[in-house]
Amino acid sequence: MLHYFQNVLEKMPTIHDVAKRLNLSITTVSRALDGYSDVAAETRQKVIETAQEMGYTPTLAARQLRRKRTETIGYIMPTSKPRFSDPFFSEFIAGLGDEANEHSFDLLVSVAAPNQDMEVNAYQRWVQGRRVDGIILSRMRTQDWRVQFMRENRFPFTAFGRTLIADDFPHIGVDGKSGVQQLMQHLVEQGHRRIAFITAPEEFTLQADRFSGYLNGLAQAEIPYDPQYTISGDLTRDGGYRAAKILLGLPNPPTAIIGANDLTAIGVLTAAHELKINVGQDLAVAGFDGIDESNHTQPLLTTIKQPVYECARLLVRMLINLINGEPISEQYILLQPELIVRASTLRG
Amino acid sequence: MLHYFQNVLEKMPTIHDVAKRLNLSITTVSRALDGYSDVAAETRQKVIETAQEMGYTPTLAARQLRRKRTETIGYIMPTSKPRFSDPFFSEFIAGLGDEANEHSFDLLVSVAAPNQDMEVNAYQRWVQGRRVDGIILSRMRTQDWRVQFMRENRFPFTAFGRTLIADDFPHIGVDGKSGVQQLMQHLVEQGHRRIAFITAPEEFTLQADRFSGYLNGLAQAEIPYDPQYTISGDLTRDGGYRAAKILLGLPNPPTAIIGANDLTAIGVLTAAHELKINVGQDLAVAGFDGIDESNHTQPLLTTIKQPVYECARLLVRMLINLINGEPISEQYILLQPELIVRASTLRG
DNA sequence: TTGTAGGCGTTATCAA
């Protein structure tokens, strides 16, 4: 049992075996299988049958080496240990995987915390080792070394989001600023004046975007900015919970709290409930992302929805176009997120 | 811009380039870089420096071909389109990725709905094309063609869960039966007699396991089985919601509802809230999995926690042992899940 | 329509 698998690789039939069995050259077998037109219908038929029968499948490594192409795209989850279960990622990966499938590409996934040595290594290995044909970037940072790295290596990539210092690379952005502004307007219409914001880490572009929507919203409503209503979060439920505890303990607590993402807002709900605060009635809470969970909280969570799954698919499509040297219609795309008002920001 | 990337692959330095620059043979360069002992310290030093300087990294495809090893493990998310955002998967993948990293393995991910042609194709391509050295299986089915397929191909794999017809392959199981039994006991102690169960699709082993825990629990409490209290779910929040609506509309509705997983139970919470039922007080609700979300529902959800992240890591460790032909300590491991009692099953 | 042969970039065997 122990050495059960030892020599599995030695035993697979190669194109030579198929050729030999048929008394054909490997050329013909190769061409027959790849659907070239200059092979007799009868021959092709026989080749396909025999290959099938022998259980022959091309060795991908050999093909990759020869074609100088891996038919693989890479994605490194920018996540910290020990673990991280933001539903954003499973949805994003499902989108990447589905779209890659449709183009017969594989998806290589790794995990690395942002801005660590490990992360640099991971990207280097893939790029310089030609492990993948292109890379998808997400959770962009305000100054993102990855963009420069990809460019220096002239390596195909697309990104979900931009950096603050550059946006002239193929990416899809979601207009976080405008999204939060809409939300602010909604809150102001509901009569709120003391509106708090729980941030994401500053390194992320999404923080800059969403926070500027907050500031703009305040300005438009002529509400002076009050720093005590801005608290740091970390995009997790627990971060939101802790921040909310601080905010709600203030002498003059906010009547509305915006989380930088849904997870943060959900942490706020937990804190509010613990403090027996009636969300909706006495405290408005809203998030950003539109994850499924936001539609099953109590009360249902007002949020700004971005189409993560579809973005992932589009990013892959753009990337594969780049890889193939085909034109992509636009350099980048800016999507408008959708404000979804639910009970958590409505009174009574 | 358009053809920007075209020839990127042609331009990377190869081991030949490094050798030429140093007037050494490729053999020496290769051995120096791989840390063989039979190369002069001075030579090695120079080789490493030059390689670094020229930005040389071995082409992985060539290495794979030569070594007959990809240093890659595969995982196919058994998920249905258009999308699926069970947090189980991001946690599982994070575990797979982290552990693979530590062994310098890559993780190849794909997406395929269970028991579809696409799924068979995906596995075949990877196995027969030696795309990966081993495969991780999850969401096992009661009769799982994948197990037989892997065996026929003598391909290394480990699985999260077993099948009903075989468990003599390397896997980690979580004792769902015992978990649910504990939960049942807890519910009975709370005075419940009309306890309902919302199932997972029958094809999954986890359904058989958890449901048998339910039946056992009833038997132990001498509660006769009443089929009207068993309703089909699909492991999603919406499935749980729909099933709960039916259950709670019964002339003699249950006083406790168990979801086959946490997502299902969360759907029940949503339904209960819509019907203004006070969960905890008037209705007990519990799930299975122990996802983060269960700790942020309202009320907090009683659940049976399984260590998904750790299981994923362990599965990878076992798999890599198999790949290396090393002994694995046990053929399979059965873990006991942990009952976590929270407010959703406690009165007052 | 089919076959010959060279090479993709490594690693590994063997000899120097």
Next chain:
DNA sequence: TTGATAACGCCTACAA
């Protein structure tokens, strides 16, 4: 301690 050379399995000019 180093080097020449032969694979690994596939694709593709080019020739037949």
